[in-house]
Amino acid sequence: MDAAFLAQLVVNGLVIGMIYALLAMGLSLIFGVLEIVNFAHGDFYMLGAMAAGLALGTLGFGYWPTVAAVTLASAGAGLVLYEALLTTLRAHSFERSILLTLGVSMVLQNGAIYLFTATPRIVESEYGVASVGIGDVTVTLVRLFAIGIAAAAFVLLWLVLYRTRIGQAMRAIAQSREAALMVGIRPRQVARLAVILGIALAGVAGAALAPVYTVHPTMGVLLVFKTFAIIIIGGLGSLAGAAITAVALGVVESLIGGFSSVVLQDAFAFLAMIAVLLLRPQGLFGRGVRV
Secondary structure: OOHHHHHHHHHHHHHHHHHHHHHHHHHHHHHHHHOOOOOOHHHHHHHHHHHHHHHHHHOOOOHHHHHHHHHHHHHHHHHHHHHHOHHHOOOOOHHHHHHHHHHHHHHHHHHHHHHHOOOOEOOOOOOOOOEEEEOOEEEEHHHHHHHHHHHHHHHHHHHHHHHOHHHHHHHHHHHOHHHHHHOOOOHHHHHHHHHHHHHHHHHHHHHHHOOOOOEOOOHHHHHHHHHHHHHHHHOOOOHHHHHHHHHHHHHHHHHHHHHOOHHHHHHHHHHHHHHHHHHOOOOOOOOOOOO
């Protein structure tokens, strides 16, 4: 086995794994606070990538201004999603939330197809194919930037959740909504921020990966189901479990793709999910199942 080839696969896996983690943590955050399964999450990732392609290709923005602008725009989209739609959901309206977010997903997908067509696009930044060598491994700058952006997002999210009062309120509501209400926590403000953060994570993931992979309106479909598999494997509501599982899945998928078939690569996440549901229904890092 060629050690350089193996290391290259691991690095490539880290890139997609970190992006999986951004999506999974955002989705897990929204579920933990609102008890809503957001089926449109992958489409906000797609919108972030499409917006990055528009900013880089048509408007002539640089890579870093594009990432910053897309992140802010995604946070605004999260605010609109919450105020316009999610506030209409009553507590424990699980089935209605699924139908609502599925509808949002279809609108976003078909709207993007109408505006941009379904043709995959290659997004180029000012860094082009510039790369750096790490031993025998060559990594493009945009891949390194994607890993760095994801790592920075993890740190900022951790600081928000564990070093701020609003973060403490989020964790309190995720653990027990009734107890949080009894001590005066306002669930509407906390839920609004959770949706904003979750959608912003999806948007920054799309912007970071836009110059790495092709961009098209249906790119979030498979990814959102993989994200669901990740949070189920990691444990519903466990942000750390979602992050660890996502990075591990990205590396394993890259190794499978390098040494086996692409079909098995895409199927692995769902095979692992089925195995976890059979053997440990609460997930690898979960403490219990929420009903």
